[in-house]
Amino acid sequence: MARPRGTKRRRARGLYVLGAIVAVAGLSVAIRWLDLAGRFGGEEPPFRIEVRNGTREPGIAMETAKELRTRGVDVLVVDNAERFDFRESVLVDRTGNPRLMRRIAKITGCRLIVEQVRERPLVDATYIVGADRVKSSGGG
Helix, strand or coil: CCCCCCHHHHHHHHHHHHHHHHHHHHHHHHHHHCCHHHHCCCCCCCCEEEEEECCCCCCHHHHHHHHHHHCCCEEEEEEECCCCCCCCCEEEECCCCHHHHHHHHHHHCCCEEEECCCCCCCCCEEEEECHHHHHHCCCC
16 A cells, blocks of 8 residues: 655654754753853843841841842742841852852842752742841841
8 A cells, every 4th residue: 555645754844843842942951950041141040049037136038038029039938047046147058059159149248158958949049137137237
């Protein structure tokens, strides 16, 4: 039995289209996960942080979160820290990405960075607001 005319051509065309789709998807993943956009001067990828109050100053975490949001930071969680005796603000790295932590530190003004990498973190970093931030913001 003879094949219908053009079957090979249609199959080849379909494979080309499929190959192009896979290539575009692969490039998209590479740009996102390998930070190619940042390396070649493109737009920096977004990041997510949580802001926690490490002081006894009420509302300082919310105030800080609002300020960060005006700077384009995606703040997912605003809450109290486990303790309230943080003298200095701390940036906790959840992803093990030093380039991203330098970027966040520049935005927050935080100098102390601690690495506590999690397997599948909800956020890229935790910013614990310390007493140094309370003093610099005028106490509230």
